[in-house]
Every structure is written in structure tokens, then in C-alpha cells.
Amino acid sequence: MKPLRLTLLVPLLLAAAGCSHETPPTPASVAPTYAAVARGRIDVEGGLLKLDVAREGTLTAVDVHEGDRVARGQVLATLDPEPARLQLEAAEAALAQAKAQRELIDGKLKTSQVQAKRLAEAAQAGAGDGQSADAAAAAVQSLVAERAGADAAVAMATQKRDAARYELGLRTLRAPLAAQVVKVTAQSGASVSPASGALFTLLPLTPPIVRAELSESYVDAVKVGMAATVSTDGSGADRSWPAHVLRIGRVVGPSTLEDDPQQRANLRTVNCVLAFDQPPPDDVRVGQRVLVRFGQPSNPAKVH
Numbered sequence: 377m378k379p380l381r382l383t384l385l386v387p388l389l390l391a392a393a394g395c396s397h398e399t400p401p402t403p404a405s406v407a408p409t410y411a412a413v414a415r416g417r418i419d420v421e422g423g424l425l426k427l428d429v430a431r432e433g434t435l436t437a438v439d440v441h442e443g444d445r446v447a448r449g450q451v452l453a454t455l456d457p458e459p460a461r462l463q464l465e466a467a468e469a470a471l472a473q474a475k476a477q478r479e480l481i482d483g484k485l486k487t488s489q490v491q492a493k494r495l496a497e498a499a500q501a502g503a504g505d506g507q508s509a510d511a512a513a514a515a516v517q518s519l520v521a522e523r524a525g526a527d528a529a530v531a532m533a534t535q536k537r538d539a540a541r542y543e544l545g546l547r548t549l550r551a552p553l554a555a556q557v558v559k560v561t562a563q564s565g566a567s568v569s570p571a572s573g574a575l576f577t578l579l580p581l582t583p584p585i586v587r588a589e590l591s592e593s594y595v596d597a598v599k600v601g602m603a604a605t606v607s608t609d610g611s612g613a614d615r616s617w618p619a620h621v622l623r624i625g626r627v628v629g630p631s632t633l634e635d636d637p638q639q640r641a642n643l644r645t646v647n648c649v650l651a652f653d654q655p656p657p658d659d660v661r662v663g664q665r666v667l668v669r670f671g672q673p674s675n676p677a678k679v680h
Contacts (some may be wrong), residue, residue: 411597411671415633416588425578432569446551455547464540471533478526485519588668589645609665618653
């Protein structure tokens with residue numbers, strides 16, 4: 377029986393030895409790895425502009441519509457200017473009166489100065505009364521004081537005039553910079569006030585940026601100037617654009633882009649701002665979610 381067992385064992389050992397020399401199968405692809413991956417959204421520096429009125433009043437005109445592009449200083453809406461215009465007219469009238477009063481005092485002062493000089497010369501020459509010269513000199517000093525008061529009155533009236541002009545200017549709402557009108561809640565004839573909220577929402581016509589929420593554990597792996605790839609959230613590489621890191625925040629806070637409430641409460645992130653290397657297509661919109669991959673892939677995908 378022993379020779380039979382040995383005969384059966386030899387083929388099994390040879391088969392096992394043959395299997396040990398086989399090369400393990402090579403995976404079809406190796407997924408690329410990055411320094412970090414984060415969620416983000418398209419934005420502009422400073423965010424959207426929300427404009428309200430500085431004074432209460434009635435809107436007499438709304439000059440733009442949603443979708444319009446406006447230049448810096450362009451009129452968006454106008455409040456009823458009549459109250460401010462009346463105030464300005466009153467201030468200008470008060471200023472004119474103050475200036476006229478000062479001119480009147482100037483005329484009296486010049487006359488008194490000439491008379492005082494003559495009386496002083498006559499008294500010095502012994503041809504005049506010294507008491508009259510002293511009285512004339514005192515009159516000049518009194519008029520000089522009145523002239524200083526008139527100057528103060530003109531300055532105050534000028535300030536009131538300027539304030540009235542400023543108030544009139546506040547009745548016109550203008551675009552602070554070149555932008556596109558995103559939302560309009562103003563309506564001609566409506567009564568509004570600063571408490572009414574934003575009447576216009578503007579999108580500044582500045583290059584878009586990306587605000588990414590970088591996990592706290594990967595902050596040290598990302599550096600200012602590092603290359604990155606921005607792609608639409610959940611899409612493939614066919615919708616991606618090169619970018620680079622502009623700023624890395626120094627404040628750690630909760631995530632605002634995570635959909636899962638539990639993960640959103642537990643995930644601690646740092647805000648990271650990136651700039652596109654080239655302007656993205658027009659169909660990339662502010663507020664759109666994106667995926668940011670930081671750095672160059674260390675293991676490029678292999679396709680067999």
C-alpha cells in the first residue's frame with residue numbers, strides 16, 4: 377500500500393509547485409490619488425451685492441430689470457426727491473443770505489478802516505481829536521469781530537447746503553460697480569425704507585472664484601499656489617478646469633456643503649479660495665457646486 381500512496385503524492389506536489397510560479401493577475405486600473413479632495417461652490421469675491429435704500433420714501437422710478445447689465449454709477453431706482461429738493465433750496469437760500477450779510481459787513485469794515493486811519497493820522501499831526509481816533513479804531517475792531525461771526529455763519533450755511541445735497545443724492549440708488557441684476561423686488565409707487573430689505577441683488581462682473589471646504593485633517597497637505605482641478609460635483613473629468621489655490625483660511629468651522637445633517641455637524645472644515653487658471657465657460661454659474669482635487673495625481677489611472 378505504501379508505494380501506491382507515494383505514486384499519488386508526487387503528481388499533487390508537482391501540480392502545487394507549478395501553481396506557485398503563476399503571476400497574480402494585474403488590476404485593470406489604479407485610481408489616481410490627490411493631496412486632498414473637497415467640496416466647493418462657484419462664487420465671486422465679496423459675494424452677491426444686496427442693495428437697499430438709505431432713506432424712506434416712495435419709489436418714483438425703477439430703471440432696471442432682472443438680467444440687465446449695469447455700469448458703475450448707473451441709476452437703479454429713484455425715491456421721490458421733492459422733500460430733499462425743498463430742503464436743498466432752503467439751505468441754498470440761507471447760504472446766500474449769510475454771504476450777503478458778510479459782504480455788507482465787509483463794506484462797513486473797509487469804510488471804518490479808512491476813516492480810522494485818517495483820524496489817527498490827523499490826531500498824530502495835531503489836527504484832529506484823539507478821542508475820535510480811538511472811537512474809530514474801536515469801531516474797526518467791532519466790525520472785525522462781526523466779520524468773523526459772518527464767516528462762521530457762511531461756513532455753517534455751506535455745511536447745511538452740502539448736507540442737503542447729500543440727502544438729495546441718497547434719493548437715487550446707483551450701482552456701486554459693474555454688475556448683472558440678479559433679482560429685483562422694487563416696484564414703482566411702493567413705499568420703502570431701509571428696513572424693507574434688499575431691493576436689488578447684483579452679481580459683480582468680476583472673475584469667478586471657488587470656495588472649497590477643506591477637511592481640517594488635510595489642511596497641512598494644501599499650500600497657497602498649489603495646482604488643483606475643479607469639476608462639476610458628481611461629474612467626470614470631461615467637465616473640469618485647472619485652478620490654483622489663492623488663500624487658505626485660518627478659521628475652522630462646520631461644513632455648509634455637506635448634505636448629510638449628521639456629517640455636517642461633525643465635519644470640521646477650513647475655507648479655501650481658488651482662482652481659475654483660465655475663465656470658465658459661461659454656463660458655469662455662481663452658487664453651482666463643484667468638486668476640487670488638490671495637487672497632481674500621484675498614481676495616474678492605467679487602462680488595459
